[in-house]
Amino acid sequence: MARRSVSTSRNGRRDAPYTSESLLAVAVEVFVERGYDGTSMEDLARAAGITKSSIYHHVRGKEELLRLAVGRALDALFAALDEPPAREGRAVDRLQYVVRRAAEVLVDELPYVTLLLRVRGNTETERWALERRREFDHRIAALVGQAIEDGDLRSDVDPRLATRLLFGMINSISEWYRPGRGRTRQHIADAVVRLAFDGLRKPSSTR
Amino acid sequence: MARRSVSTSRNGRRDAPYTSESLLAVAVEVFVERGYDGTSMEDLARAAGITKSSIYHHVRGKEELLRLAVGRALDALFAALDEPPAREGRAVDRLQYVVRRAAEVLVDELPYVTLLLRVRGNTETERWALERRREFDHRIAALVGQAIEDGDLRSDVDPRLATRLLFGMINSISEWYRPGRGRTRQHIADAVVRLAFDGLRKPSSTR
Missing domain, CATH: 1.10.357.10 (Tetracycline Repressor, domain 2)
Structure with missing residues (x-):
């Protein structure tokens, strides 16, 4: 979880490339709001304004985000x-x-x-x-x-x-x-x- | 919420007729376990072992159960x-x-x-x-x-x-x-x- 990816900003909320840390910050917010069980990778991608594959560039899945x-x-x-x-x-x-x-x-x-x-x-x-x-x-x-x-x-x-x-x-x-x-x-x-x-x-x- | 109904015990877990109070006790358990938002009338009926219409005999819906x-x-x-x-x-x-x-x-x-x-x-x-x-x-x-x-x-x-x-x-x-x-x-x-x-x-x- 050390690489950086350029976000493909689908909703214009974010221009800078995501780091693992900034992606984690977004994921934690979503987990707290919706509950971990109730959060899908789609929800995370939407909240971060990037594609699911951009998230997979950083982590293997939502459980790795939870662990981090x-x-x-x-x-x-x-x-x-x-x-x-x-x-x-x-x-x-x-x-x-x-x-x-x-x-x-x-x-x-x-x-x-x-x-x-x-x-x-x-x-x-x-x-x-x-x-x-x-x-x-x-x-x-x-x-x-x-x-x-x-x-x-x-x-x-x-x-x-x-x-x-x-x-x-x-x-x-x-x-x-x-x-x-x-x-x-x-x-x-x-x-x-x-x-x-x-x-x-x-x-x-x-x- | 004062009437009694005879339960149609679909799963054999309960033979006695439900009172409003015993139905409430079951509903609260389910709400705590699954969260109020995540609980449907179906879930409540399944947990109580009665039909949805038997529940409607007691209360107008799940929000009334929450209020009680x-x-x-x-x-x-x-x-x-x-x-x-x-x-x-x-x-x-x-x-x-x-x-x-x-x-x-x-x-x-x-x-x-x-x-x-x-x-x-x-x-x-x-x-x-x-x-x-x-x-x-x-x-x-x-x-x-x-x-x-x-x-x-x-x-x-x-x-x-x-x-x-x-x-x-x-x-x-x-x-x-x-x-x-x-x-x-x-x-x-x-x-x-x-x-x-x-x-x-x-x-x-x-x-």
């Missing part, structure tokens, strides 16, 4: 786990770093993560993506478990349930966040970290 | 707002009660709330449901705002963003909770209230 798209989201999430602040120090601080980065990745890679969250497991690529998501969740749950053991997180919520609720909160951002409107990435990531770790209640109020 | 289904979820959520602990006392306590009840309603009415959460606004009924959801969100955001004003909730997260993240967490339960497996309703509602109000961090740890 969800792979981009997964790579960004796993990369966060490998950054030094996610690897060094107390588990609670590493967790806090990863929670912030996961919210940022969601905002930065919005359509790619949105697509990843909608994957249901009907194709081999979808099952692979679900498996990678589970692997990510296990690594987070392990961090939560370690931070409880260290005495930094409350022990009255079990790690897997806490992980699910935490990422439920983060992932829900994909349902309402639209770039350039209202809140910034920083504002959202701050709110997520505050709510996740310290909750809504005012720190000084009685518990 | 999402109406059931909305009624349960709004009923919680009208219960005495949601109306009387400090805003923070009322909010805490409503958050717990919303998690319980989600567990109790899982398929109905799941369907409500997937409504996208393509039909009049869907737009009505979205409007009611917005109304519910506004009432929660008003409670959050009041509790901040009372000095009980932190003032460094804005009420609408806090409401979105809070209900993002609650609503995400629909993605993994399955009745009868593992965690109980009580266990889940407790975890939601703890995380939402006090966060993951151990109460005694330094901030």
Whole structure:
């Protein structure tokens, strides 16, 4: 998927030649809007304003586009786990770093993560993506478990349930966040970290 | 939608006559599985094991089934707002009660709330449901705002963003909770209230 093709712009929406990346961006939009199962190569060609054979110049088919798209989201999430602040120090601080980065990745890679969250497991690529998501969740749950053991997180919520609720909160951002409107990435990531770790209640109020 | 019809059980899956309620339960399952747009009256008849005309004996069409289904979820959520602990006392306590009840309603009415959460606004009924959801969100955001004003909730997260993240967490339960497996309703509602109000961090740890 490294070649470039000159688009045959059937609808005049696009003059520049497609790169694999710009084609992927169009495909992800269509997958999110119509659902992956409901998208045909024809739909993709129409949305991109090029012929189906131009698409086949870049990829073997729509499943390869799905793999590239969800792979981009997964790579960004796993990369966060490998950054030094996610690897060094107390588990609670590493967790806090990863929670912030996961919210940022969601905002930065919005359509790619949105697509990843909608994957249901009907194709081999979808099952692979679900498996990678589970692997990510296990690594987070392990961090939560370690931070409880260290005495930094409350022990009255079990790690897997806490992980699910935490990422439920983060992932829900994909349902309402639209770039350039209202809140910034920083504002959202701050709110997520505050709510996740310290909750809504005012720190000084009685518990 | 009060009459009963004797089912003509084409596939032997069901012998008893359908009531409007049992037909609705089948329809909601199919809507959640195939998506509302992707479900035909034929699909519903096949899943229920009755003829299309038997369905028309109960309802005017699939949009009426959708309205009854999402109406059931909305009624349960709004009923919680009208219960005495949601109306009387400090805003923070009322909010805490409503958050717990919303998690319980989600567990109790899982398929109905799941369907409500997937409504996208393509039909009049869907737009009505979205409007009611917005109304519910506004009432929660008003409670959050009041509790901040009372000095009980932190003032460094804005009420609408806090409401979105809070209900993002609650609503995400629909993605993994399955009745009868593992965690109980009580266990889940407790975890939601703890995380939402006090966060993951151990109460005694330094901030």
